[in-house]
Amino acid sequence: MSSLYVVRGALRRQGPPQSCHRIFSRSNFFSRPARGGPTSLLPSTPARTRFAPSPTGYVHIGSLRTALFNYLLARATGGQFLVRVEDTDQKRLVPDAEEKLFEDLKWAGLSWDEGPDIGGPYGPYKQSERLQSYKEHANQLLKDGRAYRCFCTPEELDTMKKLALDESRDPVYNKTCSHISAEDAARRAANGQEHCIRFKCDSVAPLVQDLVYGTYKSPVPLDDFIIIKRDGFPTYHFANVVDDHLMKITHVIRGAEWLVSTPRHVALYNAFGWESPQFAHVGLLVDQKKQKLSKRFGSFNLSSWKEQGILPIALLNYVLLLGWSPSRDSKEKSEIMDMNDMIQKASYTLQFHLRFTKGDVTVNSKNEFLQKAHMRKSLSESSNTESVLASILPSLLNSIRKCEENRVSQDDSTPHKDLGVRIGQLVRCAHSTESPSGTSSTASSPVSQIYLNALFDLDGKSFTSPMDFLKRNVYHLWEIPEQQYRVRLQEQQALLNNIVVRESSGEEVQQYSQKVSELAATLLESLQGISEENWTEQNIKSTIGPFIKSIGYVSDEKPFQAWGWKFLRWVVSASAAGPALILSMVFLGKGETLARVSQACQVAQSIEA
Numbered sequence: 077m078s079s080l081y082v083v084r085g086a087l088r089r090q091g092p093p094q095s096c097h098r099i100f101s102r103s104n105f106f107s108r109p110a111r112g113g114p115t116s117l118l119p120s121t122p123a124r125t126r127f128a129p130s131p132t133g134y135v136h137i138g139s140l141r142t143a144l145f146n147y148l149l150a151r152a153t154g155g156q157f158l159v160r161v162e163d164t165d166q167k168r169l170v171p172d173a174e175e176k177l178f179e180d181l182k183w184a185g186l187s188w189d190e191g192p193d194i195g196g197p198y199g200p201y202k203q204s205e206r207l208q209s210y211k212e213h214a215n216q217l218l219k220d221g222r223a224y225r226c227f228c229t230p231e232e233l234d235t236m237k238k239l240a241l242d243e244s245r246d247p248v249y250n251k252t253c254s255h256i257s258a259e260d261a262a263r264r265a266a267n268g269q270e271h272c273i274r275f276k277c278d279s280v281a282p283l284v285q286d287l288v289y290g291t292y293k294s295p296v297p298l299d300d301f302i303i304i305k306r307d308g309f310p311t312y313h314f315a316n317v318v319d320d321h322l323m324k325i326t327h328v329i330r331g332a333e334w335l336v337s338t339p340r341h342v343a344l345y346n347a348f349g350w351e352s353p354q355f356a357h358v359g360l361l362v363d364q365k366k367q368k369l370s371k372r373f374g375s376f377n378l379s380s381w382k383e384q385g386i387l388p389i390a391l392l393n394y395v396l397l398l399g400w401s402p403s404r405d406s407k408e409k410s411e412i413m414d415m416n417d418m419i420q421k422a423s424y425t426l427q428f429h430l431r432f433t434k435g436d437v438t439v440n441s442k443n444e445f446l447q448k449a450h451m452r453k454s455l456s457e458s459s460n461t462e463s464v465l466a467s468i469l470p471s472l473l474n475s476i477r478k479c480e481e482n483r484v485s486q487d488d489s490t491p492h493k494d495l496g497v498r499i500g501q502l503v504r505c506a507h508s509t510e511s512p513s514g515t516s517s518t519a520s521s522p523v524s525q526i527y528l529n530a531l532f533d534l535d536g537k538s539f540t541s542p543m544d545f546l547k548r549n550v551y552h553l554w555e556i557p558e559q560q561y562r563v564r565l566q567e568q569q570a571l572l573n574n575i576v577v578r579e580s581s582g583e584e585v586q587q588y589s590q591k592v593s594e595l596a597a598t599l600l601e602s603l604q605g606i607s608e609e610n611w612t613e614q615n616i617k618s619t620i621g622p623f624i625k626s627i628g629y630v631s632d633e634k635p636f637q638a639w640g641w642k643f644l645r646w647v648v649s650a651s652a653a654g655p656a657l658i659l660s661m662v663f664l665g666k667g668e669t670l671a672r673v674s675q676a677c678q679v680a681q682s683i684e685a
């Protein structure tokens with residue numbers, strides 16, 4: 077058997093915590109992990125792992141996390157990671173779930189060596205296409221006397237169950253059909269009598285050796301569970317075992333909810349005389365109230381994370397840290413990891429460290445920190461902002477579209493719903509037909525991609541979510557309604573009569589009273605003097621910098637309180653917080669900037685009048 081390094085450190089909890097308690101309450105755990113104590117050595121050979129989702133729902137952060145753990149173990153050991161679609165529960169299939177599954181995994185940045193879409197030496201990788209194999213294996217168990225046909229009808233089983241519960245017994249199958257002779261059963265089956273096939277369990281359930289939970293013993297004897305259902309499809313338990321064996325899976329990392337089922341799986345492995353893979357059951361994700369995460373949890377499904385514009389690598393990094401920690405031996409302690417870091421940390425000194433938390437894992441909000449960190453890292457590493465922007469572009473464009481729709485449909489007098497401020501039209505240079513380079517955007521995109529690239533160059537590092545980004549850069553995309561200038565200036569009414577401009581010649585410093593409209597007029601004149609081609613950060617700074625610094629107001633405490641940059645922010649963005657002002661002016665271009673200065677000047681004049 078290949079080897080895997082198990083380290084059980086500070087993260088290990090004492091005993092199963094709350095919500096797992098129910099699942100494990102009747103279970104026995106031995107206190108030590110499966111093999112050889114706290115640092116037992118596991119794969120030195122390549123691991124074959126799998127992600128085996130059922131297309132009965134979409135990928136969520138819990139399943140992405142399981143997929144990632146399996147992926148990393150395979151990559152860290154130079155093994156293979158495969159995807160297998162477990163679609164045996166035909167009644168619960170969600171029509172587009174399979175298609176979305178591949179789309180989501182690819183978006184997240186995972187790749188697989190074998191799978192339904194790419195094939196592989198042990199295919200097909202979709203259980204509904206492997207029915208013949210399950211039939212053959214079930215027949216083998218029938219032949220060996222390890223399984224039997226059960227003709228009990230669903231109604232009979234219901235009655236049996238009810239009776240058992242009434243008599244306070246476990247509602248397990250009462251083995252009625254195990255007494256039918258094999259010949260008789262085969263004859264009835266040949267006559268078309270509906271039946272399922274059950275596995276004949278030993279009275280004592282086998283022990284499970286789990287890399288996270290240690291030795292696990294089922295607290296109750298196993299019942300004769302179904303392996304082939306009446307519809308001819310295998311059950312999850314059976315198909316899973318047959319496939320993991322035939323696909324030569326060495327390690328199964330999956331959610332802790334499957335631990336209670338694993339004695340059944342081990343019983344099947346034993347009945348076939350197969351070696352079972354190694355199991356690592358990872359704690360379930362729970363919310364702050366210790367409830368299992370479900371679809372009701374806002375950010376459970378991957379789609380909601382995508383809509384929030386999370387970078388795929390930030391999401392992977394986030395889910396990886398939910399219940400797993402990098403090797404303690406690793407020199408690099410940073411929690412911010414790209415894919416290579418993850419693989420490298422998972423395989424430090426070429427051993428995969430299954431440093432998993434035992435028990436439930438409460439989700440946290442580290443995603444915000446990781447998103448910012450990855451955004452900064454990606455933008456500083458990537459010479460091409462486009463590639464970073466590409467992964468969040470759909471969500472960003474969606475949000476812009478939404479704001480546009482609201483703007484167009486809303487009464488002008490109501491504050492803008494999503495941005496919390498009122499917006500004018502999209503700035504001309506952002507428009508599809510008038511982007512800075514003259515490249516037009518597609519009909520469905522209100523803003524040219526070139527413009528968004530430039531905006532990302534300007535402020536991508538502050539991106540956390542599309543809406544936050546739009547709020548921060550609202551007036552880089554939309555014009556400023558006059559009313560905004562007015563409101564923001566009136567908020568500073570108290571100092572408007574005390575504005576001064578300071579001039580110094582030699583030792584002497586003089587201050588002149590000024591009106592805001594006069595400041596704006598002076599600013600306009602200076603900026604007009606800069607030609608289009610010289611419209612650069614440096615030129616703007618040297619042209620208007622001294623003037624801006626000379627602007628202040630007289631207060632009770634101080635004869636001169638600087639106010640120039642606040643004035644400029646009012647002019648450029650109606651006082652909205654955002655990126656550095658001069659860079660914003662460069663970004664907006666000379667035309668839009670001068671238009672804003674003129675508009676600000678007029679508003680000031682009207683207020684002063």
Ligand code: GLU
Pocket residue numbers: 128129130162312316329330331334
């Ligand atoms: N099809 C099961 C699921 O979707 C797979 C469990 C396993 O990995 O064995 O959870």
